[in-house]
Amino acid sequence: MSEIPAKATESEDPSDGASDQAARNAGGPGDAMWQSSPPGSIYDYIRVASFSIGPGGLVDQWSLRAEQLFGITAERAVGTDPIDAFVDSDLRERSQRKMAEILDGREWTGVVPFRMPDGPDGARGEEGLAEVYVMPTRTAEGERAAVCIVVDVRTLRSIETDLAASQAIFGQSPFGFLLIDTDLRVRRANMRFASIFGGTPDDHRGKGVHDYLPRAEADRVSATLRRVLETGDSITDMHVTGFVPGSEERRHWSVNLYRVHSGSGRPIGIAWLGTDITARRAAAREAAAARRNLALLNEAGARIGNSLDLETTARELLDVVVPGFCDLATVDLYQGLLIGDETPPGLADGSAELRRVAFASAVSDAPLTGSGDAVAVGAVHHFPFNSPCADALRTARPQHVPPEDGGLVQSTLAVPMVAHDTVVGLARFARTKGSEPFGDRDRDLAVELAARAAVCIDNARLYRREHERALILQRSLLPPGDPEASGLDIACRYLPGNAATEVGGDWFDVIELPGHRTALVVGDVMGRGLRAAVAMGELRTAVRTLALLDLEPAEVLSALDEIARGLGTPGGVQQATRAARQPRDADLSEVYLATCVYAVYDSVTRRCTFANAGHLPPVLVEPGEAALMLDVPPGMPLGVGGEPFEEVEVELPEGALLALYTDGLVESRDHPLDEGLQAFVGALTDPSRPLEDVCDHVLNALDTHHGEDDIALLMARVQGLPVESVGDWTLPREPRSVGRAREYARTQLVDWGLEPLVDTTELLVSELVTNALRYGEGEIRLRLLLDRTLVCEVWDSGLVQPRRRRARDTDEGGRGLQLVGLLSAAWGSRRTPRGKTVWFELPLPGGETGLTDPAEALLSLF
Secondary structure: OOOOOOOOOOOHHHHHHHHHHHHOOOOOOOOHHHHOOOOOHHHHHHEEEEEOOOOOOOEEEEEEHHHHHHOOEEEEEEEOHHHHHHOOHHHHHHHHHHHHHOOOOOOOOEEEEEEEEOOOOOOOOOEEEEEEEEEEEOOOOOEEHHHHEEEHHHHHHHHHHHHHHHHHHHHOOOOOEEEEEOOOEEEEEHHHHHHHHOHHHHOOOOOOOOHHHHHHHHHHHHHHHHHHHOOOOOEEEEEEEEEEOOOOOOEEEEEEEEEEEEOOOEEEEEEEEEEEOOHHHHHHHHHHHHHHHHHHHHHHHHHHHOOOHHHHHHHHHHHOOOOOOOOEEEEEHHHHHHOOOOOOOOOOOHHHHHEEEEEEOOOOOOOOOOOOOOOOOOOOEOOOOHHHHHHHHHOOEEEEOOOOOOOOOOEEEEEEEOOOOOEEEEEEEEEOOOEOOOHHHHHHHHHHHHHHHHHHHHHHHHHHHHHHHHHHHHHHHOOOOOOEEEOEEEEEEEEEEOOOOOOOOEEEEEEOOOOOEEEEEEEEOOOOOOOHHHHHHHHHHHHHHHHHHOOOOOHHHHHHHHHHHOOOOOOHHHHHHHHHHOOOOOOOOOOOOEEEEEEEEEEEEEEEEEEOOOOOOOOOEEOOOOEEEOOOOOOEEOOOOOOOOOEEEEOOOOEEEEEEEEEHHHOOOOOOHHHHHHHHHHHHHOOOOOHHHHHHHHHOOOOOOOOOOEEEEEEEEEEOOOOOHEEEEEEEOOHHHHHHHHHHOOOOOHHHHOOEEEEEHHHHHHHHHHHHHHOOOOEEEEEEEOOOOHHHHEEOOOOOOOOOOOOOOOOOOOOOHHHHHHOOOOOOOEEEEEEEEEEEEEOOOOOOOOOOOOHHHHHHHH
16 A cells, blocks of 8 residues: 655554545545555555655655665654665765656666665664665755655565465366355366366356255365355365266365465455365275275184084174175075085085075174075075075086066175085175165175085085094994993993094993803094094903903013004004114104003902002092092003002092093183192092992093093992802812812802802813813912902912813813813903912893803813
């Protein structure tokens, strides 16, 4: 705004000065030309000042704008020579000539360098460049003077730069730019914006955001524009969605908004800078989809296949895909594979029966009508031959399933589950209306997810098959039914590991020995799977064989240790013995280790002899006493070799309870062995209860974590033979002892009411006593035992074992042991600490096994 220079004594703002007063007082048609410029005029941006020079060439008037431009007050400036004050010394001579010309009445316009006067502290004044317009005037006395109009050239250059930048934005910028006024109308648009929305930049003047955007989006943007205009807060990267003329493609823009002010600081509008980010948004969606798919695959790798159960694995697949990938999904597996068939019929044409093993939905708990026929989980069904699902099973390729009319499902993928080139089932993924339909990327992801799940399901199927076979093998090697033993009440439990763990090598056995004795065995082969089950079967067979030899418990374990060492060696036991001092070749042999406790119980004396090979100690509960663990030296596990085994003999009171068990009963990942043993001992509180109830109570009371390992539990209650069921006599070594032995036997059998056995028993007793007289040594002992069978034993001090041979027709003797074998149910001999014992066994009358007629047996010898 131009101004009339004020007197040096005036200090008020020109806007409040005489010119404003004159404008207010003026009238007539020329009033409009004498109004103050409104805010926002060019003079708010250009630094303009004025001063006047008197006839003497000195400053006589100094405006307030001059004070602001030069930084010198009127009191200091009035009366000074402007050339001396503002012009460098080397330019002063030329400047004085120009001043003389001006005072002679000539106008002058030019650019003059100037320097501010030095400061009071001696600091050199700032240099500048000014455009000066000098107009000659006359004073009231008629003397010549001049009025100077000064413009700061630096401000002009800045305005030129701003104009060039503005022109670049509106004409050259690759971004859409709008200048929006306070009425939220477009004041100006650049060429880029016009090229997108059509027309020229002038065609967009006066338009609002509702002319470019959908109504809901326009309302949101308008509210944002008002907020920016009111608060002055800038908006960065606001996403705006809309359409451009002539295209149905949805476009996306990133918009930056900021309020624009005039030179006086008054808001005059909003600047809009927009960038088309449609391609960037598409790339971002692709990248987000790729990240989502990768995250989904990572989650699938972490969550699918943690269980070796088929149904659980199928549910794990659905837990991953619903709702992250689809809205509902199903898994159908071939029924034949589930029941163990290797290749189910109809696999080639996709018509075989399938079982629905898993279903998951994010929108409903029941199958939707648009997802196909409603099939309950666990139901068996099949797909029609011409259906997309059957085609997917037949070709092993994914298929799109057309949606049903009126259903909620709009897109379905039928993906075959292929593992090792074998189709094991079908997975279906569906998305409801409102979700994005499946694309090629989704189809590839579905195939990858189904393939991963199929491999896990096939592995689970193969493991289940192996587990079942190992379990069948293991059960076939365990005692069938409820074992029976003389003088013992037996109860047992065997619990194999669940399907998630391999079959172990736990076993137990109850072996009847001569003389109404019983061997109790519990063992555990280290390792799992078929290897452990087979090793367990071999060891159990070896134990039974060694037990029939009537060896002492320590001898049985020593022989069993040698057998265990030979299991992993190609050359067997002898090769294992030779290789004991040499490094073991891992490729040719395996280490088989096992623990075992072997006990022999004599029902006559109620004494039990234990030997232990690294197994857990037996537990004994005597009537009226607390349970305790027997102190049996553990020894080394079978298969280690080189260490002898010790025996411990314990007399068991009548009614006592003996428990043998494996570590699966008392040890788990959550409970250490010591805690489990104490809990087991604490659970055996009442030995008088029925043994079956005691077994159930122990399994229920102990936190066995069943499934982590096999559990074998063998419990026996002591019921010794009554005294009246035992006949025991000592005979001198003389011929009369044969007849005396027959008499003792006859009398005892009559007392027991076994008259039908008298003749046979007398004959066999006579043969055994005669052999003892002829081939034995020392005193002869005769013992009859009555329990479920009749057992007769003849003892002597001789070490030579009787050997049965076939007598020739011309031989007068040698048929005694043949006769014993023909007439008895079983017979044999065993070593004793002081000699040997020869025995035979006869079934009781009325039993399932009939008696052999002695006459027919004698005739059969000839």
